[in-house]
Amino acid sequence: MAVSWPAKIKHDGIPRSQFHHVTDIVPTIYEAVGITPPRVVNGVDQMAIDGVSMVYTFADATAKGRKTTQFFDIMGSRGIYHDGWFADTFGPRTPWVPGKPAGIENWNPENDVWELYNLDEDWSQANDLAAKMPDRVAYMKNLFLVESPKNENLPIGGGLWTIVFHPEDAPATPYTEWTFSGPITGMPEFTAPKLGKFNNTVSMEVEVPENANGVLYALGGFFGGLSLYVKDGVLHYEYNLFEIDRTKIDAKDKLPTGKVTIEIDSKLAAPKPGAPLDVTLKVNGQVVARAVYRSPQHSASPPTTASTSAAISARQYRSPISTRHPSPSMERSSRRRSPIQRKTNNIPFPLLQMQDSRQGHCGGPT
Numbered sequence: 001m002a003v004s005w006p007a008k009i010k011h012d013g014i015p016r017s018q019f020h021h022v023t024d025i026v027p028t029i030y031e032a033v034g035i036t037p038p039r040v041v042n043g044v045d046q047m048a049i050d051g052v053s054m055v056y057t058f059a060d061a062t063a064k065g066r067k068t069t070q071f072f073d074i075m076g077s078r079g080i081y082h083d084g085w086f087a088d089t090f091g092p093r094t095p096w097v098p099g100k101p102a103g104i105e106n107w108n109p110e111n112d113v114w115e116l117y118n119l120d121e122d123w124s125q126a127n128d129l130a131a132k133m134p135d136r137v138a139y140m141k142n143l144f145l146v147e148s149p150k151n152e153n154l155p156i157g158g159g160l161w162t163i164v165f166h167p168e169d170a171p172a173t174p175y176t177e178w179t180f181s182g183p184i185t186g187m188p189e190f191t192a193p194k195l196g197k198f199n200n201t202v203s204m205e206v207e208v209p210e211n212a213n214g215v216l217y218a219l220g221g222f223f224g225g226l227s228l229y230v231k232d233g234v235l236h237y238e239y240n241l242f243e244i245d246r247t248k249i250d251a252k253d254k255l256p257t258g259k260v261t262i263e264i265d266s267k268l269a270a271p272k273p274g275a276p277l278d279v280t281l282k283v284n285g286q287v288v289a290r291a292v293y294r295s296p297q298h299s300a301s302p303p304t305t306a307s308t309s310a311a312i313s314a315r316q317y318r319s320p321i322s323t324r325h326p327s328p329s330m331e332r333s334s335r336r337r338s339p340i341q342r343k344t345n346n347i348p349f350p351l352l353q354m355q356d357s358r359q360g361h362c363g364g365p366t
Contacts, residue, residue, distance in 0.1 A: 005032070009058045016057045018065035019081060019119060023051035031055045071147040076109065076157040080144040084120040087130075087140035089113060093160070096244055104164050109156040114141060195219050195226060195266070202228075202264040208255045216262070222319035228264060230255065231324060237264065237281055238322040239293055246322075247293035249279055260284060 003009065030037055031053040039046055052067045072079035077091035089112040093101045101107075116130040116137050130137050148154050162170035171190040178193055193200065195217075204216060211233045218227040224242045228235075233254035239247040255262075263282040268275045269292070281289040 012061060014061035016061055018057055019067050020054050021070045024054055027051040027053040028055055071151050073153050075159050078144060080140050082143055084118060085140060086117045086119050087114050087137060100164060199267045204262050206260050206262060208257055208260045210257055212255060218321055220321055225321040227321040235281060237279060240321050247291060249281060249289045249291045251281060251288040255283060
């Protein structure tokens, strides 16, 4: 991370070697601008901030690090930093491999193999000292268990419960039909239509001029999701699997101008996690494109961001799911002349209807 503050920081060209984490950025900003974090906001008691300000390093490149302990756990992959030492274990799930982790039914976190590194001497973690220092490994593992309840992290691997074992326990809306007749900027994924996860149909009425451009709906962001959009008058559907793979379904011809009905039918090949999804694009009742792609067991967006993902109609406020349609900033700057629009609304927004079937699902809602 690079920090530039010409008014307060004198450039010295010396990298800072103190250990810090992303949780330290907010405390750093608060100290730099002189903000005292509020204890209560709108009557709600605030959680304590875990991070440590990095301001002390700005004027002294060799200052002793003030971050003594940092806890990590993502879907069962765990780590703990303490006083220059870092211990970690990979856990049951490979993040870039979709679907159910192999052998997850028999996974026991107590059997995971831990690694150990001296970051003061080996910051790139090239020399695993676990076999040479078993007592240090045991100490770090115990420290991880001490820090776990402080971070509401027990049981270990609890984040896998709904994704792998019991998707029916995840937060979910009881609705199976939605009609959006006006502007909607976004909604939490667990309240939104389960696009890409159930058999579903999306139907919309759009006023299309020549060479139309715009996002019709989107779920997720650049790191994973799906999007339906129009570029230079041509309809496109894209499924972004964590940037590992992108399924692109493109119509060959441009949309007709005027009032157009667009439908997207999605059907799972089988009622099981990770089943392929058959997607058909229709314009005025005629099939214009079709493809089958493998859907991961969980949501269209990565599980670590699912709570902040949103189903967004006719807009892409967050990072673009597809690299082929404009970024959010480009869309906002051109919104006044955006070519897909309803006559009653200058903001691009189709009459949008969504239905899903809860018979046969892909991992359940997350």
